[in-house]
Amino acid sequence: MSMKPALPLPKSADIAIVGGGMVGLSLALLLAKQAPQAKILLIEALSLDGFAADDVLPPSFDARSTALAESSRRLFDDLGLWPLLATGVCAIKTIHVSDRGHPGATRMVAAESGLDGLGYVVENRQLGRVLMAAVAEHDNLQIVSPARVERLVPVAGGMDVFVAGNSCRAALAVVADGANSSLLQQLGIHTQCQDYGQCAVIANLALAQPHEGIAYERFTDEGPMALLPLQDVAGEHRAALVWTLPPQRAVELLMAEETAFIDALHQRFGFRAGQFVHCGERSSYPLKLMVAQEQIRSHLAVVGNAAHFLHPVAGQGFNLALRDAAKLAEIVGWAMRADKNPGSLAVLERYLQAQQRDQRNTIGFSHNLPALFGNGATAGIAVRNLGLMVLDLVSPARKEFARFGAGLANPAVKFPK
Numbered sequence: 368m369s370m371k372p373a374l375p376l377p378k379s380a381d382i383a384i385v386g387g388g389m390v391g392l393s394l395a396l397l398l399a400k401q402a403p404q405a406k407i408l409l410i411e412a413l414s415l416d417g418f419a420a421d422d423v424l425p426p427s428f429d430a431r432s433t434a435l436a437e438s439s440r441r442l443f444d445d446l447g448l449w450p451l452l453a454t455g456v457c458a459i460k461t462i463h464v465s466d467r468g469h470p471g472a473t474r475m476v477a478a479e480s481g482l483d484g485l486g487y488v489v490e491n492r493q494l495g496r497v498l499m500a501a502v503a504e505h506d507n508l509q510i511v512s513p514a515r516v517e518r519l520v521p522v523a524g525g526m527d528v529f530v531a532g533n534s535c536r537a538a539l540a541v542v543a544d545g546a547n548s549s550l551l552q553q554l555g556i557h558t559q560c561q562d563y564g565q566c567a568v569i570a571n572l573a574l575a576q577p578h579e580g581i582a583y584e585r586f587t588d589e590g591p592m593a594l595l596p597l598q599d600v601a602g603e604h605r606a607a608l609v610w611t612l613p614p615q616r617a618v619e620l621l622m623a624e625e626t627a628f629i630d631a632l633h634q635r636f637g638f639r640a641g642q643f644v645h646c647g648e649r650s651s652y653p654l655k656l657m658v659a660q661e662q663i664r665s666h667l668a669v670v671g672n673a674a675h676f677l678h679p680v681a682g683q684g685f686n687l688a689l690r691d692a693a694k695l696a697e698i699v700g701w702a703m704r705a706d707k708n709p710g711s712l713a714v715l716e717r718y719l720q721a722q723q724r725d726q727r728n729t730i731g732f733s734h735n736l737p738a739l740f741g742n743g744a745t746a747g748i749a750v751r752n753l754g755l756m757v758l759d760l761v762s763p764a765r766k767e768f769a770r771f772g773a774g775l776a777n778p779a780v781k782f783p784k
Contacts (some may be wrong), residue, residue: 371408376511376528376535380408380472381709382699383528383535385516385550386543387411389433389491389685390671392498392542394692396446399505401425401700407505408535410528414545415499426455426600429571429647432492432607434582434687437482437772442693448497455493457596458484460580467587467635484610486682488595488607490643505623516544518553519667525710526666535753539666539699539710546672556669561734565590565653566617567609568678572632573596574604574647579737584680587635589613591680591728591736594640608632626724654678656734663719666710668695675726677733686774687729694722 465472578596585592590611597605602640657676
């Protein structure tokens, strides 16, 4: 399979998606299912030519990964993609939550909620390969890559999308080009931003013992830590670390020798996952909450990290974006079957209204959870430890919490069984 630049652009399209990352590709596939009569254009600034349907991707120790919620698993299964992904994922069977230096802790078990997994950790490149191969099978879906959208210009009945001096008129343009979107800035759509004053240090770790599908959320006075189970590579047991730290401390640990990094990690995390014996490539990024103040305009929708960029501790960012994409595709499909313009403001308002509750709850949860556990006041410590103990003792509360984390609490999205 070869993805060559398809310039000049087609003169028109029903939907033009700007951004061919995991959210953009997923949205394209959801639209192709919900609106098979639609002419869909996907434009990506980077080359997608490296993906091929028959590529065999060996597991990589340092590959970056994403935790898919049960809601995402069901959506990918509905698209017929889960069998292709399932061989490369690691199911989260248990989530262990603890507060460093305090007694509160709880364990959520997938089987207790009637699920095979509370989440599924997949390597990003594997997910991208499967999505790309599926996109290539749709005749009504055209990819333009590599190509950068220069501007979006509103016109009567649609949006003109400009690339390299050419333009395509789309009934609906979807901005899915990630956080700090230059297109949003150009359109005058402001982003509400809250800097957490912390950085996330990410790395894959080798463990001395099998992880048994256990994910850990460990809250410390410096910030939360997450450890996600990964598939073994060459006989080594792996887990993905997301460690939230003050910026200066993050720099120190990025520069530290491997043994010093592992020692510091054990000091904060403990030995509940056993001994960490090797640390892969380390990287970091600053943590901010960013929410676009407008997610829709006439003939324009904003999705993915361009719409909302969340704290990673709860692993909700991509899963919320995928639920948004599923609802947008559902509404667009309904509009086209009813001979309505899929980009009309009335249609897009219907989408946003359906997703507002899910967005508000998920963004609030991802924002407030680190704040609650970062509260060093005596009252704050007492409240959160009481909450953890209640979760540990009260099964219905634990199940409901797990259901929320699995992305199944929003009635607006129809999840296949």
